[in-house]
Amino acid sequence: MSDHLSTTKERILEAAGDIFGREGFKAATIRRIAESARVNVAAINYHFRDKEGLYAAVLEHVFHTGFSKFPSTMGIDADTHPEQQLRAFIKGMFYRLLSNDGWAGLSGGGRLITRELLDPSPAFETVLDTYIRPHKDLLVSIIIAIMQKNPGPEKLHPCAISIIGQCIYYAVAAPVIKKIAEDDAPIESNLDRLAEFVWLFSLGGIERIRRDSPAGDDNAQP
């Protein structure tokens, strides 16, 4: 890793994103990061204060660039057909998490994010408010639009979790999926097909939940 050009600080950030993602916070060593960034160990403390400071900076950097390259809406207008909005949303998740242009390319296969889900660091609180909550809210509003009614949060939230869960599971379990269902491993060339599958599956799921829900109202937001 660690690109040829760019400043020291940037090289550290990129190398650290990759290594933290691959090995986790504790297992990653600043010596390995420094080596990968072709930088003296002390430079890390100089620029980022300590290991935790570096980690916090990496996290912010990774989320910022990920959601910049692949925004939640994926550039789709809010007046597009809601099912197509969902398609874009899901494709966005796959590319953000698993594309080489996304987190797969700069955080050890998108695993930095998965690790945060499992063990949120102190620095994650900010990320949650800035990126994740709005992202979830958008999804919920898309689901309401598809259902053409608001079945209440006790249906909407599990729906959102089921959809997001399918996407993130590909990132979490990539190593295992490679072993037991090799043709469906979440590698670049499969992303479109897998996203399409999850989209269809989720449309079916949403429809089924809709059918089983009481009338409900038509309010736009939950």
Add this chain to the structure above:
Amino acid sequence: MSDHLSTTKERILEAAGDIFGREGFKAATIRRIAESARVNVAAINYHFRDKEGLYAAVLEHVFHTGFSKFPSTMGIDADTHPEQQLRAFIKGMFYRLLSNDGWAGLSGGGRLITRELLDPSPAFETVLDTYIRPHKDLLVSIIIAIMQKNPGPEKLHPCAISIIGQCIYYAVAAPVIKKIAEDDAPIESNLDRLAEFVWLFSLGGIERIRRDSPAGDDNAQP
């Protein structure tokens, strides 16, 4: 952790399961495990050779007890209506992963397993053959029975992944779910409701995939 009675070896296994699950292999320290098990540090090396040996033993122990208490089939006959088989399968996943009688109670909230998905250890290879592959094969056969046709692995595997993914995501993202959708956190009192939801959602998903698939044959196994 670490129960009052039982032998030294067992106390170590239980304490280690909890701490490895909570902190991960690298971050967990022999000394903390020994303290939690009320045992001398050297006892761990004596009984399990080294840290890796302990980890391998923990992994086998955790999977064995998990699938013993909550088998893949959950005691449901193979001639039960396939949709009910799926219901049992999903409920089994939720309880195995997230119940206090299951992995939540003996591997730091079921996180030991999730960590293995993310970074499979050498010891995971065995677990994969013994527990995970058969588990997946059962799910695939249930899906075929529900669809009443075999749409081929390129539909079956993603279907299985979508279903398993929804369940496991609750375990992976439990801390985050607690923060952004508190009422749907995967705690004991919610497991039945969440399993029921995932079941319905998945039935919808399967039906949708079935509709969009070409005729296919009726072979029993993929």
Add this chain to the structure above:
DNA sequence: GCCTGATTCAAACATTTGTTTTATTCTTAT
């Protein structure tokens, strides 16, 4: 040209941590 502050570097420090050693205690078969 030189001075000041920012940056980089090699080396050293202090702590943590997995493992080993050695002695002691406990268990059990004879």
Add this chain to the structure above:
DNA sequence: ATAAGAATAAAACAAATGTTTGAATCAGGC
């Protein structure tokens, strides 16, 4: 009762790792 082996305990060891230090180097303004 006793010898032999299993189990436990305290201490020491060696390697690794995050951080600091103090000197060297570089960049830009006067």
